[in-house]
Amino acid sequence: MLNLIPIKNSYMRFCNNFPLYYFSESGEPVLYKKAGENLKEGSFENNQYSDLFIRKEDEGAVAKQLQAALNIEFARAISSKGIVAIKSSLCLIVEEALSGPLETNLTSLPETIEILFYGTKKNPDLLDALVVINNKSAKVIEHSVNVLALVAQYCFFKKYSEERLKIFSLSALLHDIGLCRIEKEIIEKKERLTDKEFSIYKKHAIKGFNVLQFYPTFDKSVSITALEHHERLDGSGYPNGVKQISFESQVVGLIDSYESLKYQEKTFRQSLKPYDALQIIKKDVVLGKYNKKIFVDLCSCLIK
Ligand SMILES: [Fe+2]
């Protein structure tokens, strides 16, 4: 029995090695091209292939080829292009990683972090510039890339080892991966969420943890950070209301809150200047929600 799924436009240039199908008017799947055959030129307007389908089992392999190509393009952008192109390239990688089959789709991201790391060594202003540039990507993607850049800045400031910095960076990039498993209407809602919607939203922490279980090669702190980044030291956080939180989760959680206040445009709350955002977080530090030392280090890192 064929299990077919619609093919995304971005997968088309990697489809030569895979069979593609379409559905006849009576709803029967029909082979459009065999594996190894090229696409029939000129058969689709404006490269819109929305009527073509791929076997579900082939999706992971196509996604992998696409991500390898995107990493090469990212490396090229880092070495020869401006910051706008670099951020677009990075956002595209994250968008593809988050929109494909999540159980297999994140394997190329450590290499993305590696490329970013070497880019930053060559150009120390890169991370700063990445956060400042506003890309038109979806909110979750832009937010994940910004948190990654801020956390990496923090790690460079703290002079962490290369290995630790890369693990931290991957944890930052994937801390909200569970949002991909929450209804789009809730994620993209501009108004304040209702209580019911917020209780659904809060499940992204556990869902993210579950997705990251498919990646045994990732350091354990990556999945733990996805689970704990909304936990607070006074037990007021979610999903479990625990007071014992890993150090990585504390750092990413604090920077996550800072990024949300500072960079995210919200209709019910305008984005804030760094000083004002830090003042709001400082109140929560005084209340015992965040680690004071991490907060002070973040302030020093941001005003360096
Ligand atoms: Fe989150």
Ligand SMILES: [Fe+2]
């Ligand atoms: Fe977040």
